[in-house]
Amino acid sequence: MTDASLVVTDLHVEFSGFVAVGGVSFDAHPGEVRFLIGPNGAGKTTCIDAITGLTKGTGSARLGEKELLGKQVHKIVRLGVGRTFQTASVFDELTVLQNLDIAAGLHRSAFSLLRARHGIDPSIEQALAETGLAAELATPAGILSHGQKQWLEIAMLLVQDAKVLLLDEPVAGMSHDERTATGELLQRIAAKRIVLVVEHDMDFMRRFATRVTVLHQGKVLSQGTVAEVQADPKVQEVYLGTAGAATTAAMAVVPETVAETLKLTED
Numbered sequence: 001m002t003d004a005s006l007v008v009t010d011l012h013v014e015f016s017g018f019v020a021v022g023g024v025s026f027d028a029h030p031g032e033v034r035f036l037i038g039p040n041g042a043g044k045t046t047c048i049d050a051i052t053g054l055t056k057g058t059g060s061a062r063l064g065e066k067e068l069l070g071k072q073v074h075k076i077v078r079l080g081v082g083r084t085f086q087t088a089s090v091f092d093e094l095t096v097l098q099n100l101d102i103a104a105g106l107h108r109s110a111f112s113l114l115r116a117r118h119g120i121d122p123s124i125e126q127a128l129a130e131t132g133l134a135a136e137l138a139t140p141a142g143i144l145s146h147g148q149k150q151w152l153e154i155a156m157l158l159v160q161d162a163k164v165l166l167l168d169e170p171v172a173g174m175s176h177d178e179r180t181a182t183g184e185l186l187q188r189i190a191a192k193r194i195v196l197v198v199e200h201d202m203d204f205m206r207r208f209a210t211r212v213t214v215l216h217q218g219k220v221l222s223q224g225t226v227a228e229v230q231a232d233p234k235v236q237e238v239y240l241g242t243a244g245a246a247t248t249a250a251m252a253v254v255p256e257t258v259a260e261t262l263k264l265t266e267d
């Protein structure tokens with residue numbers, strides 16, 4: 001839980017001279033479900049990699065007063081920055097509870113680890129309730145549905161008391177009902193935390209984003225509310241291609257039509 005904001009300023013990431021992220025700035029605050037969208041290769045995951053220390057970046061990524069860039073991965077985790085990956089990384093052979101116990105152990109003393117063997121830790125109980133996994137306590141993670149595995153990953157971040165959750169394509173491969181449940185879960189956990197979602201699913205973005213940053217070729221193309229971003233001709237051009245640019249002006253006055261087009265293009 002945090003009052004601090006995540007403020008990314010002029011973030012640059014290069015791979016052997018190739019500029020993957022070229023001066024990206026955005027911020028994310030507790031209480032909003034913040035989205036980072038953009039076509040393939042736009043630099044979305046690289047931004048998250050830089051914020052979490054997996055990739056070297058220059059510029060600034062501050063959580064409150066703390067600078068994250070330049071810190072080692074485990075130190076960034078200890079500052080409360082957690083992430084999920086496009087492929088869920090849970091221990092398939094362990095139960096939901098065992099996975100959560102391992103996640104909770106990150107901050108737990110030897111004494112409390114010992115105590116935890118005799119009951120369910122309150123932080124785990126809360127995470128299970130928040131993610132709707134309470135009935136799956138004894139289920140091996142490997143037989144959870146795709147959606148439940150993603151929720152388990154989110155629950156693991158919650159028991160670690162993550163203040164910032166960076167989620168890379170959390171609804172990819174989910175059913176419609178699982179997407180809805182995930183969106184509602186993100187709204188709940190975002191009330192007191194920073195939630196930044198990288199997504200391709202435009203319908204999901206339209207339903208659950210409070211603010212959106214659109215990346216294209218490593219730069220910020222557009223930023224604002226869903227309505228503002230959808231009405232931005234630059235965004236329409238990128239998603240529809242140059243052939244669609246001629247119709248951009250006409251479409252801009254019919255945001256719902258454009259939204260449908262974006263949805264059809266991306267789904």
Ligand SMILES: Nc1ncnc2c1ncn2[C@@H]1O[C@H](COP(=O)(O)OP(=O)(O)OP(=O)(O)O)[C@@H](O)[C@H]1O
Nearest residue numbers: 015018019020038039040041042043044045046047
């Ligand atoms: N380790 C790396 N080495 C070299 N180039 C990389 C590396 N990681 C990413 N890139 C390149 O950087 C660019 C941005 O990649 P990134 O994965 O951040 O895009 P993305 O917006 O997340 O795309 P997608 O939606 O397809 O996941 C791409 O051109 C990609 O090929």
